[in-house]
Amino acid sequence: MLRDPVRILIGDEIGLGKTITAIFLGIYLQDIGRAKRILVLVPRILVAQWVEELSYWVEADNVHQIERENIEVYRSKRFPDGWYVISMDLFVRNRDVRKAVLQVEWDLIIVDEAHKVSPQTAKKRWKYIGEELIAKHTERNVFLLSATPHKGFPDDYIARLQILDPNLEPDIRVLDNKRFYRQTWNTLVFRRMKSDVNNVYERREIFKPAHLRAVLIRPSKFEAEFYREAESFLLELLRKYREASGKRLGAVRLLVTLLAKRAFSSPASAYSTLLFMTAKRAGLLRKISKKDAEKRANALRNFIRNHLAGDYTVEEMALSENERIVLKEIVGTTEPSVDDILNAFAGYASVLLDEDDIKKLRKLMKLTENVRREGDTKITKLEELVKYHLSEGSKIIVFTEYADTAHYIAGRLKETIGDAVKVLTGREAGSRKEREDVEKNFIKGDKYKVLVSTDVLSEGLNLQ
Incomplete structure (x- = not known):
């Protein structure tokens, strides 16, 4: 050197x-x-x-x-x-x-x-x-x-x-x-x-070859209807509010991006966000003015832009004391998860929408309920793949984008294969006890056969 x-x-x-x-x-x-x-x-x-x-x-x-x-x-x-x-x-x-x-x-x-x-x-x-x-x-x-x-x-x-x-x-x-x-x-x-x-x-196979395979799934009629309606509604929102002022337009664009990512992540993620928006809007308009709600939406929009840098799945944030005070007032906690912040933004930003928009959101909620009731084809296929690889003696990691979706997947897999499933999102990964549990019982041990996680896993643990 x-x-x-x-x-x-x-x-x-x-x-x-x-x-x-x-x-x-x-x-x-x-x-x-x-x-x-x-x-x-x-x-x-x-x-x-x-x-x-x-x-x-x-x-x-x-x-x-x-x-x-x-x-x-x-x-x-x-x-x-x-x-x-x-x-x-x-x-x-x-x-x-x-x-x-x-x-x-x-x-x-x-x-x-x-x-x-x-x-x-x-x-x-x-x-x-x-x-x-x-x-x-x-x-x-x-x-x-x-x-x-x-x-x-x-x-x-x-x-x-x-x-x-x-x-x-x-x-x-x-x-x-x-x-x-x-x-x-x-x-x-x-x-x-x-x-x-x-x-x-080493001149020997220390690392096994990786194979990338895309699994194409035909959506059910309920899923197809939900995807069509969601896409149509989001495009309509962009057209409808394109003449809005700078801050309002920025908030609407972020709301559309957020809805698109969460709606297509999983029925659970879509439903939780849509429910939060419709329920939060009704409560907000009884407590604060539309102007104040819009101001809070823009404060959260700035927070998301500054902290998450356009990546709405980041699980790590270091907050200033002033930001903690603002989050306590707006979100209700000084230690929110990324999902908490995104849902809060969606709730406050919903006041920018009119009653016709809210009716369409409620329709989308009903469509997600249909999907959950009649069957989620993606999770059904995932269950098949997990069962197959478990029968081959493999351990499995399932990556997904949002904590809502991770917990939804883990819950479904537990119904299928029992307690050999562990979930790890940003909130769990912040606990040393949880990280040690994953290292001891999944990476080194055999208590867990399936680990469901957000992107935080790629940074939080040594998977080798």
Whole structure:
């Protein structure tokens, strides 16, 4: 490791040990005197996992977890040498925490899930992590970790390489070519594939081949009717309110996007959102003015845009105290799930709709009831597939988009195969006890044969 500083992107596929690689490289830099203070920024759900992993390889007294409650303690001690783990969104959202962290002379910055630091979809993370912590300090060692370093957008990917190497051409268009990408391999970007492990390092089949199969399902007449009516209604909403003012139009567009995603996720997800909208609207109009309801809808819209960055399935949020106060007033809790926030937005945004729109929402609710009563073809097919693979001795992971749908699927599967089903959404994954239960009884043990989860699973546990 002759370069000084070392600024690299480790892009190994999932399961190949990016975390342990970064830890060992950090320990090496410590041993040769080039890293005394090390800052590790990760999604909130990975904080405990990083602290636990670090405490195994590094003396526990040298591993620190930065929280709102202890930031003044570390500041007063001038951040003694060691490893510091912090939620990236706590750093971004909390001004006092951010100010204290930015004043420290860090020797090594490690960013896990670095694709979440994006100039396009996460501008505040990009400003404070990408620019303030990394780009402005070219003397610092930096490890960016991501199993998906390139998500199909060249400007997004190249921007991350530019903060690593300040000497790169600033015009992204000049760099977007095969020659540049080849030059970065094993210089700026290091990526091992599972095929490398099988064919080069181990020369045996450590990782089994994966097969992708699309299962096409013919909808029942009730499902087909629901899909037609839902699509027609959503398109009609966009046409009807396209002349609305800026904020109102933005709220309607987000509402349409939300309804489309949740309506087609599962009957349970569709029904819960539609019920929340129709019931919430009636109650709201009795308690507050339409103007106040619209104001709250726009506050939630801004919150969704700022925190979820257009990805309505993210299960991790770090909230400022002011945001917690606002959420307590609007949603009813300071610790809402993503589903809570989305449903609350749908409820308040429903006041933007007229009575004719509400009648159509109620019609869609009845159609979802028909689907649930007469049979959900997707869940029926899933039950068949699960039974087949269980008979082959396999363990099964079912990924879905929303917590409502995850619990719906888990409930149906429990009716079919019993208690060998475990569900893990953002709310459960926030509990160390729940994560340990999954690791002990699904990953390592055999109590659970089927795990139903949202995207949080891909970040919260080591599935290898």
